[in-house]
Each structure stands twice: as C-alpha cells, then as structure tokens.
Amino acid sequence: MLIGAHVSPAGGLYKAxxxxxxxxxxxxxIFNQSPRMWRPTAYSExxxxxxREARSESTVEAVLIHAVYLxxxxxxxxxxxxKSLTSLTHSLRIGEAIGASGVVLHPGSAKTGDVGAAITRAGRVIAEALAESEHCELxxxxxxxxxxxxxxxxxELAALIDAAGASSRLGLCLDSCHLLASGYEVRTVDGLARTLSECDAAVGLTRLRSLHLNDSLIGLGSxxxxHAAPGTGEIGxxxxxxxxxxxxxxxxxxVLETGSADGAVSAADIELLHGLRTRGLSMREAA
Structure with a gap:
C-alpha cells in the first residue's frame, strides 16, 4: 500500500x-487545474x-489527478x-504526460432528474473522454x-462502467468516508469483507485501482x-x-484528503496512518 495525500501544485507542477x-x-x-475554474491550466513541455524529473528523484511512487468538482x-x-468533457479529456492527457496512475472522477449528478438517464449521459461523456485520450486510467x-x-x-458504479463501454481503463476509487455515508460498513473486518464482496459481485475487484482514506464526521448511512481528521470521526x-x-x-x-492541521494533511498524519496500518496487520495476524 502506498500511503500519501492530496497536495497542491501551486507555484509549479513539480512543487507537488x-x-x-x-x-x-x-x-x-493533485488537481491539474484550479478546482474553482473551468479553464484548463496550459502546462508547457x-x-x-x-x-517527471522531480518525481524520478523522489520517494513518490504513485500520482493521481483528481478531476475538478465542477x-x-x-x-x-x-x-x-x-465543458465536463473538455476538462476530463484534459485531465486524462495531463495524466498521460506525467505518468499518473489515473484520474479520479466524481461521475456527476442527476440533480432532481432520472438517475438512469443521467447514468446514460455520463457514460457517453466518459466514453468520449477515453476515446480522445490514449492510456491513462479513469x-x-x-x-x-x-x-x-x-x-x-x-x-450504480457498475451501471456507469457499462454505460461508458466497460473499457479496461475504467476502475474504481473507493473512499472510506463515502462508503460509510452511503451505508457500507468499513469499520470491522467482517463488515469490510461483506462490503468488498458486494463490490466484487457488482463490479469486480479487478477494477479497484485507488483509495481515498477519510474519516467521517457523520455516521453509517447518513x-x-x-470528512474528519484521521482517527477523530465515526470510523475512528x-x-x-x-x-x-x-x-x-x-x-x-x-490518499488522505483531510488532515489534522485545519484540514490540511501533515507529516504527522501520514505517520499516523502507517502506524494504524501496522496495528491493523498485527490484529489480523493475531485473529
């Protein structure tokens, strides 16, 4: 497992x-463009x-791009x-250029309309973005x-993948906070095993490509x-x-998205996660 954090590329992409x-x-x-603006950032070669040079000289082994929330x-x-198609395609192309493991996408919303129809529309946009890029995963x-x-x-995730053509480039990013909020138990060994069994049956665990690690202020099924800082919320x-x-x-x-320093991730947060992982592995070995 490669434990890390969402960081800013402000001041230059290499700064991330x-x-x-x-x-x-x-x-x-990283965000490859301002999360508050539609205009893509025009990175030079x-x-x-x-x-790429900074990464080759660092201990960073994996890079994800998060498509903007707009x-x-x-x-x-x-x-x-x-606009969503243009921005998503740009993210995938930047991902290819920097060797990203994938672009993470919130698929969208039906607002107050029909969810099935919205999934069909989203599938078309996603399929076109994949067609207009070469190999970066989504x-x-x-x-x-x-x-x-x-x-x-x-x-719904399975339906989105099918609507987009079921490309091998399509995967899942599971968020611990979102799973709990949508009613999936992730806090116990048995509960997480049942959750992943459901994921496997619907989508297939071979499509599981990345994770967001966030604690949750609100409880199961809310x-x-x-998000809460790690260890301070309902997941604990x-x-x-x-x-x-x-x-x-x-x-x-x-990727840890919310840390303990007024929401920012600190080195202490990363160290905490490593410690919690070691603790969890020891508990599983002893069980």
Missing amino acids: IERGTELGAEAIQ DDLARF LNCGSEDPEIAA HLEDTAGAGGTLGRSFG NRDR ADGLSVFLSDPHFESLPV
Whole structure:
C-alpha cells in the first residue's frame, strides 16, 4: 500500500512532488487545474518534464489527478456536459504526460432528474473522454449518496462502467468516508469483507485501482459527505486500522484528503496512518 495525500501544485507542477516528499508521502493526488475554474491550466513541455524529473528523484511512487468538482458528466445541460468533457479529456492527457496512475472522477449528478438517464449521459461523456485520450486510467469515485449524485452504490458504479463501454481503463476509487455515508460498513473486518464482496459481485475487484482514506464526521448511512481528521470521526482509529490493513488494498495508492492541521494533511498524519496500518496487520495476524 502506498500511503500519501492530496497536495497542491501551486507555484509549479513539480512543487507537488516537493510537498509530497516533505510529508513523507508514497503517493500524491493533485488537481491539474484550479478546482474553482473551468479553464484548463496550459502546462508547457518544460513544466511536464520538470515534474517527471522531480518525481524520478523522489520517494513518490504513485500520482493521481483528481478531476475538478465542477464537472457533471451526467448533466442535462449541453453546455455543462461539453465543458465536463473538455476538462476530463484534459485531465486524462495531463495524466498521460506525467505518468499518473489515473484520474479520479466524481461521475456527476442527476440533480432532481432520472438517475438512469443521467447514468446514460455520463457514460457517453466518459466514453468520449477515453476515446480522445490514449492510456491513462479513469477511476470512478463512489459518492456519499446525497441528492442525485451518481455512484452511491456498487450497482450504480457498475451501471456507469457499462454505460461508458466497460473499457479496461475504467476502475474504481473507493473512499472510506463515502462508503460509510452511503451505508457500507468499513469499520470491522467482517463488515469490510461483506462490503468488498458486494463490490466484487457488482463490479469486480479487478477494477479497484485507488483509495481515498477519510474519516467521517457523520455516521453509517447518513448520505452526507463530511470528512474528519484521521482517527477523530465515526470510523475512528480502530476502523481506519481495519481499512488500511485489508489484503485487497495491498498494492493500491491510498490518499488522505483531510488532515489534522485545519484540514490540511501533515507529516504527522501520514505517520499516523502507517502506524494504524501496522496495528491493523498485527490484529489480523493475531485473529
């Protein structure tokens, strides 16, 4: 397991590698453009080369790009759908240029409309973005289930993959907070085993490509996406130990998005996660 954090590329794309290294991260996640703007960042070949060089000299083994939250691939609005396609395609192309493990995507929302129709629309946008890029993977992230968000269940994630053509480049990014919020137990060995069994039956664990590790302010089945610093929420230290030590996650990048320093991730948070993983592995061996 490659434990790391979401970091900022402010000041230059290569700065993300520096910030990840300072945290002791083995994996990093970045936005490839401002999360508050549609306009893609125009990186030069020098920017990309400097990133690749910095990465080659660092301990960062995996890089994820998070598509910006403005995207709604399932939108009924043609303008929003077109902007989502442009931004997603750009993210995939940047991912290819920097050797990213994948682009993580919130698939979108049906708003108050029909979820099935929104899944079909999202599938078309995702398929086109894959067709307009070459080899970077796209990881669909499960959602907490509020409103009409798409991907709140393994069944919906499977439907999105099918609607997008079931490309081998399509995978899953499972978020511990979102799983708990949408009603999946992740805090006990048996509960997590049942959750992953459901995932395997609906989607297949071969599509599991990355993880977000977030504690949750709100309890099981709340359908609310409210992150907490690791060990301080409803999942807690024991639950995070279970999640981090599951053998199905052994080779995956796991990204902490919310830390203890006013929401920012610190080196102490990364160290804590390593300790919780070691603790969880010891508990499993003793069981």
